[in-house]
Amino acid sequence: MVEQGWQLGDWFTPDCLVSIANAEGGWDIARERMQKVAYEITRPEYPASQQEWFRSFASSVVANDPLYQSTIRKVKAAIAAHPGVMQSEIYKGRSEQEKEGARYVLYFAEALGAIYREKSGRSYRLYLSAPANSGHVAPSKADTSTTASESAKPEDFYGPAFDRIEADINWSDAARGQVWATLQPLIGQAPSIAQKSLMPVWPEHFSWPAGEEALSKASQPVSAKGFAKLLSIETSKLAYNLYRVQQTRELYEDPALVKTRNTVMIEHQCAGHDVPENPVLMSAEEFQSANVEPCRVIGCQWNISTLNQRGLAKRGLIAP
Numbered sequence: 001m002v003e004q005g006w007q008l009g010d011w012f013t014p015d016c017l018v019s020i021a022n023a024e025g026g027w028d029i030a031r032e033r034m035q036k037v038a039y040e041i042t043r044p045e046y047p048a049s050q051q052e053w054f055r056s057f058a059s060s061v062v063a064n065d066p067l068y069q070s071t072i073r074k075v076k077a078a079i080a081a082h083p084g085v086m087q088s089e090i091y092k093g094r095s096e097q098e099k100e101g102a103r104y105v106l107y108f109a110e111a112l113g114a115i116y117r118e119k120s121g122r123s124y125r126l127y128l129s130a131p132a133n134s135g136h137v138a139p140s141k142a143d144t145s146t147t148a149s150e151s152a153k154p155e156d157f158y159g160p161a162f163d164r165i166e167a168d169i170n171w172s173d174a175a176r177g178q179v180w181a182t183l184q185p186l187i188g189q190a191p192s193i194a195q196k197s198l199m200p201v202w203p204e205h206f207s208w209p210a211g212e213e214a215l216s217k218a219s220q221p222v223s224a225k226g227f228a229k230l231l232s233i234e235t236s237k238l239a240y241n242l243y244r245v246q247q248t249r250e251l252y253e254d255p256a257l258v259k260t261r262n263t264v265m266i267e268h269q270c271a272g273h274d275v276p277e278n279p280v281l282m283s284a285e286e287f288q289s290a291n292v293e294p295c296r297v298i299g300c301q302w303n304i305s306t307l308n309q310r311g312l313a314k315r316g317l318i319a320p
């Protein structure tokens with residue numbers, strides 16, 4: 001598995017990698033060895049290609065780790081219930097050892113595209129990744145009674161999402177084309193993957209005022225790296241939201257659902273921006289005649305769902 005010419009170390013050795021891949025001696029040992037390799041390989045003498053290889057190797061191993069499998073289920077349930085929940089919230093009340101386990105799981109969950117993490121202060125906000133590879137995102141609670149749409153797919157909205165975001169960016173057509181070609185196959189995957197792939201093609205002349213504002217507000221570096229990651233996150237998110245709008249339209253092609261799930265609820269989470277009403281409620285009929293566009297404020301966790309009477313009552317809301 002180790003290619004010729006690769007730099008070997010104390011831990012980055014064929015033997016050690018094979019023992020990790022086979023979880024020799026049990027998972028506790030495999031995890032410990034993996035961490036040792038991970039620390040070693042971040043040293044600057046290791047070429048980026050080798051580091052990249054190890055990341056994907058480790059991800060594929062971790063996916064089989066029973067600790068990962070049992071923890072990620074709970075984490076995904078917690079995120080589905082509270083999109084944007086802080087990673088520190090998940091750690092609350094856990095022992096140091098459990099926290100260590102959770103850090104490991106969350107790190108690889110992102111690398112595997114099972115969740116995505118957005119840096120927020122000293123912690124991360126957690127989200128279910130946009131469903132490019134499908135199966136990652138649980139249907140929102142309000143929609144569990146409906147069958148999934150047959151026609152619209154999230155992939156259908158990658159282009160439209162990119163076009164909308166790109167409208168605020170100043171760059172050359174060539175630069176845009178190159179970034180799009182690189183980003184498109186990676187949409188919905190962990191933003192760190194897209195970020196890494198975008199670096200070599202990132203244009204020198206680039207300005208994105210809204211992105212710059214969002215990055216500085218989040219105390220993140222205003223750099224090519226920061227922009228690339230942000231572009232990837234925002235494109236995935238917007239594509240998913242455009243898909244959700246379309247899915248809701250298709251849902252209401254069924255007159256029975258117009259009757260029973262008559263309320264559309266739109267929620268924003270754009271801090272620092274004024275949304276006059278939150279959530280916004282509209283009837284199914286209003287929604288069908290309105291041209292609903294997902295919020296494009298960077299960082300907004302915008303969500304559209306449909307509610308029946310019980311769902312409204314449960315949230316203490318009154319039908320519009």
Ligand SMILES: [Zn+2]
Nearest residue numbers: 268270295300
């Ligand atoms: Zn918003």
